[in-house]
Amino acid sequence: MRSIRAAAAGAVTLSLALAASACGGGSATGGGSDDSPKTLTYWASNQGASVEADKKVLKPELEKFEKETGIEVKLEVVPWSDLLNRILTAATSRQGPDVLNIGNTWSASLQATGALLPWDTKTFDEIGGKDRFVDAALASTGKQGEDPAAVPLYSMAYALYYNKQMFADAGIAKPPATWDELVAAGRKLAQDGKGALGAEGSNLSENVHHAYVFARQHGVDFFTDDGRPDFTDGHAVAAVKQYVDLMAKDKVIAPGNAEYAQNQSVSDFAKGRNAMLLWQSAAANLTSQGMDPGAYGIAPVPVQSGAPGPGTQVNSLVTGINIAVFKNTDNLSGAKKFVKFMTGAEEQKILNKAYSSIPPVEAAQSDPAFATPDNKVLKETLARSAVAVPQVPAESQFETAIGTAVKELFADAAAGRPVTTQSVRAALEKAQTQMPAA
Template structure:
């Protein structure tokens, strides 16, 4: 699922100035997957290892989606690719272990929120001007997506693969049956609608509450709405502020107090369970990154799928921002110590070529990261337009600091534990939240 990064000013400005359109390079982008016969022969004995993130309905589903695309690459270049789909619950730890040991894949997916942290390890290839030219040139990529590839002022250490944002998916059929005519625009409306939709056998809202990644993404958005920040302008952690406490309390209360989220969601952690509950009608709403393709694969009828921005407070708190998503996305990186650098860069060029961007993003329901792909009618749907608008108008980046991945792990895990307490009947108070955030802040050195 889903991920985001970059220098706050740079990415926000880029997204506002160039929403999801940038100057494309035309023919060079269209031909990004082509290779010469001599090059193919030279690469015939090369095998790359690729760690892919779980974007589909399961690890097996991703393998099914990627296998024919990798076969195309092998046919065109002679380069074989061994793919391993790594669940989100393991991906960051696997990558960090590889940066330490030096024993990693040749190419890997990273959540773009981790870009600055992984850049700081020095383990990933820098996409300087010459290197990015080898994969088709930077002008092919959406400006906002490309900005989420590392710290401001430094050469990127990844390129964008899938662009994403969070939205509120809702079941139109279930809403109509409950007499609800439109999606909620405020959190008060969401809770009120949720109570209408919740019964003894049916909960209104799915949350992947056992996932640290999902927790921190949603908590960040709510913190922005409350006027909070998890780091100050100098990069110092500010976890236990009143605004952050209020944001996390509101989030946990969806299960604890409002009771529109099932306690069993506290165990959902693999990045697919909450979405599956929504797709199969067990719930009526889910907070999720762009996933229309996955919903279709899970059997949900297109006519029943509604999507809207996440709600905002009915009254904006002091300093609050009208943010409804973090800037999400998946980047593609190359380990710098690979013995197959040229082959790895050819693979990056292939995966970000216009045909592959169209194919993969259509399948997953995500947004292409290259501008030429938007000529495909599949990306002109109302759902895609909603997510494009969210990215361009109401998305904010997570902090572009070297401690970002550690922040996600510590605070995301703390919120996971809070949901576990709420599910077991223990009361999560503001003091509880403050204590856990203070402990997390101390661990990160604040």
């Protein structure tokens, strides 16, 4: 999912949604299609630099859909800070849109509410078949063994962006491939209390994404094989500490980044205040902030040793956006037509170019736009060294609990309070108590 969002909904809200699992989404009185086969409501996630930027991208495409089908799409671009709460409220109240974007890491949690249309083989066939989509994207559409709760729309992966001139000025010949190399480069780059690496320390989603990747590199994933949370395993503790230590111990992340939650680290990088950035498919965001594409390079996210690959050399989540339909929509036929349109090969090229993401539809990936150096790194990451987050019903609570724990640890680091193995374990123990019983 896109990283500009801040905190998602808490465990209490999701518990209410789970308790109301019989409720569908529908649009009865909540701004839906008003029983009209000629209208649809669509909640789009904020993918670009602003809500207005997204409207400029999407409105011409929605007009194209209306011209083709006669169906008007009423668009609302929802900021990430509001999106999950809005969706969960819609799931329980039966007042929501017909079609919506969801962060792909939420798929299993929202699937558990029972509000979203399941995409069985027959339903997939209505939009051109399941085999149009790449396997990595399909892996983040819901719980394994169940029909997907959504359809892949935009695929993204994390990469390391680095300022070429700042690297050259510091005498650094190539981007770091390991965390030790990143720390060494960062210490060369850091000057006058500034950080060499940007971070969004108050952004829960960014926090949990990086914590999860570090955990996989340490050989754990915060859950046991049967889906129970296991946040205090020694390797999980070491993983979270290693990430927070980039500020607390290694001093390559500036203390002020502990308060960042809404793209500030991207802005810092674009303006030359930081030399490195870990981000998802950042090209469009950087360009919108005035950074020349030739001014930065892109490399895989560092690993513990060696090169990115499967197993403990994981270096990214399979991030991105899925498109879903509320089960109780008043215009199911139109909603499926809209999903088919948005995931068509030509439309996939247009939308993913606009958002610097990778099409999850294989036929669209042949476009030369997705063969740039940036996209080559992202495609190789998705194919070789990215993993889906745990597809468990409590994934949303996991994001909130771990994201908050890391936020509080960054706050400690920024304030000069010690970040120790004991304090990290205590933070993760607290996070685990916030998870629902199995």
